[in-house]
Amino acid sequence: MAINSNTKYGVTPQGFVRMRLPEIQSNLFDRFESKVGQTVSRKPNSVIAIILSLVAEESDQQWQLAEYDYYARSPMTADDGSIDNTVMYSNVLRRGEEYTYFYEVCYGRNGFVLPANCQVKGSDGEKYNIAAPDIITLDNCVSVTLFIPNVTEGDSFGFVLNKSVRVSYTAVTGDNVEAVYSKLLQQIPGDEWSGSILDGNLVLNQADRRYGGTVVPTETFNVIEVGSPIKFVAENYGPLDPLLKTVTSINTNYDGWTAASNESAAYVGRNLETTTELRQRYAAAVFRTSRAMKESIKAALLDLPDVDSVTVYENRSDEIVDGMKPHSFEVIIHGGDDIQIAQTILEKGPIGIDSNGSIEMTVIDSEGTPEKVYFNRPKEIPIYIQVTVWEYKEENLPGDLVNTIKDIIIESGSNLGMGKDVIAQRFLGPIYSKVNGIGYMEIVVSEDDQVYTEKSIPIDRGEIAVFDAEHITVAMEIKSC
Known part of the structure; x- marks a missing residue:
């Protein structure tokens, strides 16, 4: 894996730069000619070229392994085979089936x-x-x-x-x-x-x-x-x-x-957390073991069963801001058990700082004293989506096209989180990448099933977009592209 001193390979400020096979071969020939003091034939069938090519191939494999190891150490780039070990360094684990x-x-x-x-x-x-x-x-x-x-x-x-x-x-x-x-x-x-x-x-x-x-x-x-x-x-x-x-x-x-x-809503389970979901949660989860921070409260709440979205707001001023008392915080959480949520807020929240919210729960602190904890639930905004697909005749559409597209939309929409606008065009990428046979596609969205738009639906603070298969329609134009 030797390289020229004037070439920057390996770990650099710009990331990992791998030396490619042609560069390795050229570098080996240059160094060999420098050692023997004369030029040698670089034709593929020459003995020297065959020997150096074998060495270059071995070196190329080592470079590939080094590059893989470099990217495997980052949760953002690690593949399915290594991400679990990578996130464990930060005491984060993939969420299992629930x-x-x-x-x-x-x-x-x-x-x-x-x-x-x-x-x-x-x-x-x-x-x-x-x-x-x-x-x-x-x-x-x-x-x-x-x-x-x-x-x-x-x-x-x-x-x-x-x-x-x-x-x-x-x-x-x-x-x-x-x-x-x-x-x-x-x-x-x-x-x-x-x-x-x-x-x-x-x-x-x-x-x-x-x-x-x-x-x-x-x-x-x-x-x-x-x-x-x-x-x-x-x-x-x-x-x-x-x-x-x-x-x-x-x-x-x-x-x-x-x-x-x-006679009350269920706390819905889940399948094994996907690699994409783990990456999205990792940034917040690293704060889980800390205390008295917005990030630690959010990370701990996200670890609770059935919780899929959390937002924590602070008011550090001496005035009432957005309905929050001075020097207080507000948790808005979607999903989860009320008692578990309140207990977690009490354990992770800063001492002596008030919480805000319309939901009031009484929990017992470590000293056996009843404490009142407040939090809010987001307003659910149902989203209606109409998808029209034109077939690309050089590929085959999946037989279960309708349900496949609906599942992709629901998965993508569920990852938006609170206060995130619903942008119609952002559903195109996931569908195109996972479904063959689509030549052209139109998507329009609505929040009342009356007025549809191809642009976006604004979702405000304290609101969350919710997606349901019954609110999604998928139509296919017979005429192909």
């Missing part, structure tokens, strides 16, 4: 323990297993069915909701069960809990179907049924996203467990 999970409302007898083998099935055939043995209980419930066996003058009826709402009524002459139910329902504020009368029972339902509340009824009630949100995890990994109230079949029947339903 399983969808959600909080299934399990209805049954108060105090019934659901064992570890409980399983439910969705209308699509996907199965979900309980994350750990859990209990159907009034201490963690979103639905309670109560019954009054009889009403006697002077009997007191009531209940406490989430330790804050207290409802009570003392029966008077002429009251019946329906009258007592009605008096109690009139006292429920209606923001967190609501109630109704169904089949002679009083049914209480919490608005939040993901995190259970507490219901404490008086002994004058019989507790007929309780619905508790319990974590279930998909049997298969990947982006499974069941529709609400479609996971209702119980595969493992037990006395005491009467019904089940997924």
Whole structure:
């Protein structure tokens, strides 16, 4: 791998410069002639030329290995075979497969323990297993069915909701069960809990179907049924996203467990992180082990399951800026579990600095003290896309052209992140590079499915573009290019 002293090869300020085979051969001939003091034949069939060509080929392979090793040490240029080892130097790992999970409302007898083998099935055939043995209980419930066996003058009826709402009524002459139910329902504020009368029972339902509340009824009630949100995890990994109230079949029947339903949004799983996704995340992930920095908060949040986009804003001034309090920060996050998000913000956020947001969560710090944490969710802007393709007759279009193009658009759009405009022309490159047989293509975008444009859709601060296969249409012109 020897080179002339006046030639810059190897690692240079401009990057790695590899000596090519013709340059190696020329360099070897020059050095050989300099050593022997006379010119030699450079014809390919001469003995000297054959010997030096063999040496040059070996040297060329060493140069190629050196170049590969150089680029393999950068996450931005490393290939699939080396990037995992490269990012490990910065304590960053490729995200593995993740399983969808959600909080299934399990209805049954108060105090019934659901064992570890409980399983439910969705209308699509996907199965979900309980994350750990859990209990159907009034201490963690979103639905309670109560019954009054009889009403006697002077009997007191009531209940406490989430330790804050207290409802009570003392029966008077002429009251019946329906009258007592009605008096109690009139006292429920209606923001967190609501109630109704169904089949002679009083049914209480919490608005939040993901995190259970507490219901404490008086002994004058019989507790007929309780619905508790319990974590279930998909049997298969990947982006499974069941529709609400479609996971209702119980595969493992037990006395005491009467019904089940997924009544809150799932935390969608994912496939193994691709090399492209890993590169995009790497720049932020290197700050994950730091603390009290915007980058460290963002990196830690991006590591949470189902989180696909995070933006952190700071207000260092003494004034209110964009709704943020002086000397505070704001996290806007898409995806993820509220409790995990709040816990991470508390752990990674700067001490004594307020957080901002419309979502309030209470978490326990390392000293056992309850702390309030605030953050925001972005406004989702649905994007509608129309694609028209003209065939290039010298190549073959894929049979599943429509779904292939839709998948590419969804993948590209999902990588935009918050506050990033949707530029129609930027979808052309990924489609052309991955789909053969396209001679010409037109793409237009819309945010209301009414007015389409071939330019761009602005996405503001606190907004995120969302893409759905049902909002993408792909048409093919029969006339080829």
